[in-house]
Amino acid sequence: MKPNVPGGFRPDRELDRNWLRWMALFWLCVVVWFLYDRQGNIYWLLLGDTDDNMRLMQVRAWLAGQGWYDLRQYRLDPALGGADIHWSRLVDLPLAGLILAFKPFVGIATAERWACGLAPLLPLSVAMAGLSLAVRRLIAPWAWPVALVVLLGCTSTMSMYAPMRIDHHGWQLAFLALTVAGLADPKRARGGATVGLASAASLTIGLEMLPYCAMAGAIIALRWIWDRGDVRRMQVYALTLGGGSAFGFAVFASDANQVLRCDALTPVWLSVMIAAGALLFGLSLLNPANRWVRLALAALAGGVIVVGFALLFPQCLGRPEQVSDELANTWLNNVREARPIYKHAFKTAFPMAVLPVIGVLGALFATWRARRSEALVGWAAVALFTAFASAMLLWQVRAAPAAQLLAVPGSAALLVVVVPWFLGLRAPFARWIGEVPAMVLGVVLRVFGTVAAFLLLSGLWAGLVVPWFSADKGAKPGKPAPPDxxxxxxxxxxxxxxxxxxxxxxxxxxxxxxxxxxxxxxxxxxxxxxxxxxxxxxxxxxxxxxxxxxxxxxxxxxxxxxxxxxxxxxxxxxxxxxxxxxxxxxxxxxxxxxxxxxxxxxxxxxxxxxxxxxxxxxxxxxxxxxxxxxxxxxx
CATH class of the missing domain: 3.40.50 (Rossmann fold)
Known part of the structure; x- marks a missing residue:
């Protein structure tokens, strides 16, 4: 059902033709609200996470003259030569640019505050654009606002874009959104290039999204196995993945990442990306007509990557951090976000898991509806990607922002069907209950049914349920809960x-x-x-x-x-x-x-x-x- 009003103005047509302009306005409204709501955090330089603090120190050191490829933090453990930080400078660029832009007008201290407030909102625009493109391609050209509204309710995801959240997670999520847009793109070469470049950029920043990048590549290979005509997508993806990773390594890999480490885009993972790209490109040149032959060749290529990795880099078969057992038991295993979701309290786990489950169901529903249309393959890819991201919560709860982000298209697919159905009710059951009662019932269902459907399918109802279940049942009436x-x-x-x-x-x-x-x-x-x-x-x-x-x-x-x-x-x-x-x-x-x-x-x-x-x-x-x-x- 497309929105329409009399008088010649077509909202669906306007949202299609000028979608980028309206999306930019939507993003600007979110920026204004965030800056207003978090102005106290900006004023007090409230960088709540250790990585946000270290990111600012990394930028400060670079602007003070520290080398581009030198990412050691010399104010941590200075007596022993400083601390090795395994990041890259890619995410430093927008933050440093904002500081330099503001500094002549407000001084360095205020420039840092406002740069830290604005920098996280830049990748939010990229994430919004990626989700909008995906929904426009999969659902309808006018449906992208639904996705953005659902995104605003993704608390785990949006927390990565809040002012002062200057670490790299927001940019990696933005590239993940572009990956979804590429998987949904009907233009094969453009879609392959989008996924390949987005994956390379994400890996240049860090390896947190490596499983998602690998899954995106596997989905592209599966599309080629199923449909030989999709070879162009895989071919361009292979070239951009390998070439983009090589460019990212050459320009952004620190001096410390030039060795065979397993926790960043070092020669280890650069070799894997180039080898994977070369093998996929070779398969695209062969492009056998028989589907089973294509499946066998793809499995062989995957086996070559796995066996080669195990033989060449056996030190990376365990934890990528390569820490000692004592350090893992003393510190790393106690990091809360590294625990699976079922080891967290209900009030933490439930809001994280609700929308991913809805997203998977919605993507499956949309895949079934598109079974006779060109969108079938795109929705099948998104459904598989969303299910994978949701399953990642069983490994580590830090997967929640990505799982919620990837759930947005599935949630939007349900909303654009269910909400218009409620809005279209006029006089249900009139034959049995009479015309007037049916009209009253129709009004009630249009109002309360629409609201209930939106809360349910967007996952926002989880935030209403948690306080009730998490209430302190042992607290005495009239007395506040003990402070944390x-x-x-x-x-x-x-x-x-x-x-x-x-x-x-x-x-x-x-x-x-x-x-x-x-x-x-x-x-x-x-x-x-x-x-x-x-x-x-x-x-x-x-x-x-x-x-x-x-x-x-x-x-x-x-x-x-x-x-x-x-x-x-x-x-x-x-x-x-x-x-x-x-x-x-x-x-x-x-x-x-x-x-x-x-x-x-x-x-x-x-x-x-x-x-x-x-x-x-x-x-x-x-x-x-x-x-x-x-x-x-x-x-």
Whole structure:
């Protein structure tokens, strides 16, 4: 059913002919709302994630003269030469460009704030364009606004585009949206080029989307196996994937990524992409007429890639991070987003999973409806892609943003059928209940049925259900739920107004928690020991050992890293691991008040009178011998 109104104006025609202009206006409205809603975050430089803080530090270092291919962070563990960061400079470009554009008018500090506020919204426009193209090609030229409205309800996905979320995930999701548009493109060469270039760009940024890139390539190969006439799509895809990956490696791979590492676009994965492209291109030249022969050749090519990878790069058959078992058990396995969805609480898992399930059902429904049309193959590809993304939630919950993004076309396919059906009701069941009651029923169904259908098929109803199921059944009436001390500590100790009090002491290397390290170096002139980056396993383990082992072990570890001060944030989430792994360790003794004699308390100014800082700071004295730790004073 196409929208239409009398008087000559056709909304469907306008949304088709000028879709890009209207989509840009839609995006601009979202930008204005986001900037208004998050203006406090922008003002206080509230970079909530460790990676967002490190991204800003990476850009700062580059603008200050650090080499294009040198991505070491020299203010993490400076005594041992800095921390190796496995990213690329591709995502640094728009952020650096915005800073340079704003700096002459507002100064460097304000320029950084507004650049961090605007930068995440740039890839949002690309994601919106990709989804709009996919829906225009699969559903109807006028249906793209439905997809954008559904996208706004994808809480996990949209969180990656919120102001101050400057890390690379938003760009990778944008390229994933372009991949969907390429899979749905009826023009084979253009579709293949879109998927190939989008995959190459995503891999240049990082390997987080490698499974999705591999699945997109497999879908293109399956399309060729099914339909020999689709050979042009696979041919162009093969060339752009291999060529784009080679270009990305040559221009953006850091000096540290020139070796055979497994966690980034290094010679390992560059070889895989070029080999995969070459094999697919060779198959496209052969292009046998028999479908079973094509299937056998594709399986053989896949086997060559797998066996060759295992023989040439056996070190990459395990975890791509290549961390030790101790580091995995101490730190990496405890990262919440790396756990499968069924290991998370209901209030976290349910909203993430609802829309992907709806998206899969909607894509299957649309595939069935398109069984006699040209859109069949496109919808089958999207259904397979959406099902794969949803299954990824069973591996790691960090797949939620991608799963919700890929669910948008399926959800939109259901909405454009069900919502118009409700809107078209006039006098249902008039034969049985009479004309007037039927008209009243029609009004009720048009209003409430439309709203209910939209909430259900867009997944927004999950947000209404979760608070009811997550309510504290044991709470007493009239009394608020107990405060979340961990969340409060995480927020307070990362707050700019609190951390900048540390600038009262001369620049030094401060020994603190791993998760606090990136925030510390962004907001103060101090250096830290570690951040949550797997290539720096020794520093991460040393921090955990220092806090969990017995007190006498702390000073030798801190001295090896050149630490001059110790900073702790009681109740920060990372400290729960210290308590669990070292119940009688150094950190556990500190929070009990058992402070060794070689820690000299440092008094800092309060942000305002009567508002003590949420952390504790000591100067580490290496010139004093160990003495019995005094027992805490009883009050």
């Amino acid at each position: 001390r961990v969340a409060a500590a995480n927020a307070a100790c990362a707050r700019l107004s609190n951390l900048r009090m540390l600038n009262d002491i001369p620049a030094a290397t401060i020994f603190t928690h791993v998760d606090l390290g990136p925030r510390l170096i962004v907001t103060t002139h101090h250096s830290a020991i570690a951040g949550p980056y797997h290539r720096n396993g020794r520093a991460i383990l040393d921090v955990h050992h220092a806090f969990t082992w017995a007190t006498p072990n702390f000073r030798p570890i801190a001295k090896a890293h050149g630490a001059q001060y110790l900073l702790i944030c009681p109740n920060m989430s990372e400290t729960t691991l210290y308590r669990a792994r070292g119940p009688n360790g150094f950190y556990a003794q500190l929070v009990k008040g058992q402070v060794p004699n070689w820690l000299e308390p440092v008094k800092l100014r309060e942000v305002r009178p009567g508002a003590p800082l949420p952390f504790q700071l000591w100067k580490i004295r290496y010139d004093l011998p160990d003495a019995p730790t005094p027992a805490p004073t009883k009050r």
